[in-house]
Amino acid sequence: MANGGVRDFTSGNQINGKAPNEDRRDDSFVRKQRIAQHRKSLPIASAEKRLVEEVRKNDTLVIVGETGSGKTTQLPQYLFNVGFCRDGKIIGITQPRRVAAVTVAKRVAEECGVALGQRVGYSIRFEDETSNSTRIKYMTDGLLLREALLDPYLSRYSVIIVDEAHERTVHTDVLLGLLKNVLNVRSRSGNEHLNIENPKANSSMLLGKENDAQGVSVLKRCQGSKFPPLKLIIMSASLDARVFSEYFGGARAVHIQGRQFPVDILYTTEPETDYVDAALITIFQIHLEEGPGDILLFLTGQEEIESVERLVQERLRQLPEGHQKLLTVPIFSSLPSEQQMQVFRPAPAGFRKVILATNIAETSVTIPGIKYVIDPGLVKARTYSAKTGVESLIIVRTFKSTGSSKEWTCRA
Numbered sequence: 001m002a003n004g005g006v007r008d009f010t011s012g013n014q015i016n017g018k019a020p021n022e023d024r025r026d027d028s029f030v031r032k033q034r035i036a037q038h039r040k041s042l043p044i045a046s047a048e049k050r051l052v053e054e055v056r057k058n059d060t061l062v063i064v065g066e067t068g069s070g071k072t073t074q075l076p077q078y079l080f081n082v083g084f085c086r087d088g089k090i091i092g093i094t095q096p097r098r099v100a101a102v103t104v105a106k107r108v109a110e111e112c113g114v115a116l117g118q119r120v121g122y123s124i125r126f127e128d129e130t131s132n133s134t135r136i137k138y139m140t141d142g143l144l145l146r147e148a149l150l151d152p153y154l155s156r157y158s159v160i161i162v163d164e165a166h167e168r169t170v171h172t173d174v175l176l177g178l179l180k181n182v183l184n185v186r187s188r189s190g191n192e193h194l195n196i197e198n199p200k201a202n203s204s205m206l207l208g209k210e211n212d213a214q215g216v217s218v219l220k221r222c223q224g225s226k227f228p229p230l231k232l233i234i235m236s237a238s239l240d241a242r243v244f245s246e247y248f249g250g251a252r253a254v255h256i257q258g259r260q261f262p263v264d265i266l267y268t269t270e271p272e273t274d275y276v277d278a279a280l281i282t283i284f285q286i287h288l289e290e291g292p293g294d295i296l297l298f299l300t301g302q303e304e305i306e307s308v309e310r311l312v313q314e315r316l317r318q319l320p321e322g323h324q325k326l327l328t329v330p331i332f333s334s335l336p337s338e339q340q341m342q343v344f345r346p347a348p349a350g351f352r353k354v355i356l357a358t359n360i361a362e363t364s365v366t367i368p369g370i371k372y373v374i375d376p377g378l379v380k381a382r383t384y385s386a387k388t389g390v391e392s393l394i395i396v397r398t399f400k401s402t403g404s405s406k407e408w409t410c411r412a
Contacts, residue, residue, distance in 0.1 A: 042070030066258025293371025
């Protein structure tokens with residue numbers, strides 16, 4: 001057809017002078033450019049060389065970086081690029097929540113231009129997206145603890161990054177205690193630290209007496225091997241660096257500045273007797289009176305989230321037809337992974353999202369498009385009663401540091 005006229009698209013021929021494959025290549029190129037520009041704009045980008053050098057010089061490093069600084073996605077890539085995965089070693093990054101492990105792994109795989117499960121993957125309970133070629137692995141802290149039962153020296157790993165360490169979950173605290181011992185063992189040259197005559201002593205030191213038999217088996221397989229020093233990085237957006245630094249024998253602490261977004265903070269003039277009803281009123285005030293932008297409402301748990309979701313739908317039906325374009329999206333830890341991913345998908349054209357979240361959305365994940373955050377100032381926290389010996393979940397007021405983290409979730 002003359003002059004590059006329209007041809008059948010399904011045959012792979014040209015449309016208006018351009019082949020379909022060219023359109024796809026153009027889209028891919030634009031996406032890669034956008035990702036590259038985003039990575040360069042992150043606050044951590046200016047500290048790349050300094051961080052790599054600090055990791056090389058120190059076996060243990062504490063990094064405090066504000067939410068949105070890029071530490072969770074970028075640091076593993078920096079370390080991979082300078083050779084920390086030579087000889088098939090893995091950079092492991094632990095998260096306290098499944099949703100963070102999954103979403104961050106997907107983002108990093110996209111930034112690297114690889115399929116998820118190849119160079120970049122994740123492991124959570126009942127779900128494993130890794131392969132023999134995986135070198136950057138995101139996982140829950142409980143998953144790494146289970147790996148340590150089979151491999152007490154974590155010999156597959158060159159670097160372990162414990163992210164969101166400030167949450168101090170039981171798994172995180174136990175993991176940090178274990179890693180402290182692994183660091184001591186692997187920091188010594190060769191395998192002279194192994195008690196060849198009595199390998200049980202080594203496994204007890206790492207795992208406790210109940211794992212002696214398993215530990216002995218692993219140690220016998222490991223004898224004659226050499227373990228390079230393990231690098232441990234402890235990261236958080238709101239961490240008391242001094243506590244962790246002292247626990248690890250004066251470990252070096254590094255601070256990374258975050259983006260300085262203008263944030264307007266508005267308070268209620270009087271305490272609210274019914275904070276759920278007050279939050280609902282605020283949602284609809286924003287929806288009807290304010291400009292575009294998604295809303296994030298922090299609630300205490302699944303039951304409260306499901307209740308508020310029903311109430312929002314009921315009140316929406318009472319609005320005129322043109323004002324009903326409000327999409328509720330819940331996120332809490334027991335929600336299946338695929339449903340948790342809904343919060344990261346943009347709302348349909350003309351709709352506003354209102355995300356109903358527990359503190360899972362506080363620091364672990366970055367949700368795009370949020371302009372308004374409603375925080376009643378309450379959270380469900382695990383407490384232990386020394387009198388009864390029982391652990392329970394109760395609703396308490398949030399700390400000031402927690403409120404600061406929530407401010408920086410406004411990243412439209």
